[in-house]
Amino acid sequence: MNNTIETILSHRSIRKFTDRAIDPKQLETIIQAGLAASSSSLLQVVSIIRVTDKSKRALLAEYAGNQAYVESAAEFLVFCIDYQRHAAINPKVKADFTELTLIGAVDSGIMAQNCLLAAESMGLGGVYIGGLRNNAQHVDELLSLPQNTAILFGLCLGEPDQSPELKPRLPAHIVLHENSYEPLNLGDIEQYDETMKAYYSSRGSNQKQTSWSQQVTGKLSGESRPHMLSYLNKKGLAKR
Template identity: 75%
Template sequence: MNQTIATMLGHRSIRQFTPQPISAEQRDMIVQAGLAASSSSLLQVVSVIRVTDNKKRSLLAEYAGGQAYVASAAEFLVFCVDYQRHMAINSNVQADFTELTLIGAVDAGIMAQNCLLAAESLGLGGVYIGGLRNNAQQVDELLNLPQGTAVLFGMCLGYPDQDPDVKPRLPPHVIVHENQYQALNMADIDVYDESMQHYYAHRSSNQKQATWSQQTTSKLSGESRPHMLPYLNSKGLTKR
């Protein structure tokens, strides 16, 4: 195993950070690593907003559901799907196809993961903040996003002030199928649920008793940010 793979396998979400700032050199390397990520047809339909204003940080923490580390992390980045550049280059650009929003979301995820992996390789930690979509319109207005541009998620970065265990994942044979989709073996889920219960029972904070199956089915049994479609439509995206 090389150091890159070891860094990947050691990923933990970090939500507590020391006051130590990230240097400009480190930040530049993280951004360059993100820019080096794959981009569909080299469209490069992602914009990243670095939020340094303390008042805006506090508001974003509130909009994200009271996640205080949004305000306290050394850096906070907001990843956006962005077709404004392309529309400015040529007014014939039609950015309202659903496929183009999907491309933007995929590209943003790839770019962000490059940024996070680069940060972790430098001894930093971070966590994704999908909670920005709880109040996407307010975030949009706070960051003055133009038409054709929409908020996707945020990312906290900084020096870790905690050392959580690596959270168990579903085993590869459940995720990776060969030649065709394979039927789920519920015995595999039972084993995984047991490993997650053990993880939650023994971690130092936020201990839980629910299994992975219970948590995920509960989350997927109700509405999931139904305001996102009209929000994206209002930005000229995902209309057809």
């Protein structure tokens, strides 16, 4: 096993940071690692907004559901779908196809993961903030996003001030299919549920008595940010 694999397999979401700033050269390397990520057809449809304004950080923390680490992390990056630069090059660009929105979301995820892995390889930590989409329009206006762009998620980065336990993932034999989709073995899920129950009850903070199945089916039984479609449509995205 090499250092890269060790970094990937030791990933944990960090939500508590020290006051130490990230060295500018480190941040530059993190961004360059993101820029090196794969890009569909080299469209390069991602923009990153580095938020350094303290008042904006405070508002973003509030918009994300009062997640204090958005404000306290050394760095906070917001990843956006961006077809505005393409429209500026040629006004005839048609950015409203759903496929292009999917490309923007996929490429943003790939780029952000490159940034986080680079940061973790330096001993830093981070956590993704999908909660920005709770108030997508407010975040959009705060960051002055033009048409043909849309916010997706944020990324906190900094020096970890905690060492949380590794969270167990679904075993590979549940996730990996060969040649065609294979039916789910509920017995395998029951075993994973027991693993997660043990994890939740024994971890150092935020202990709870629940299984993975109960948690995710509860989350998926209600609405999930139904305002997002109208937000994207308003920005000229995912219309057809």
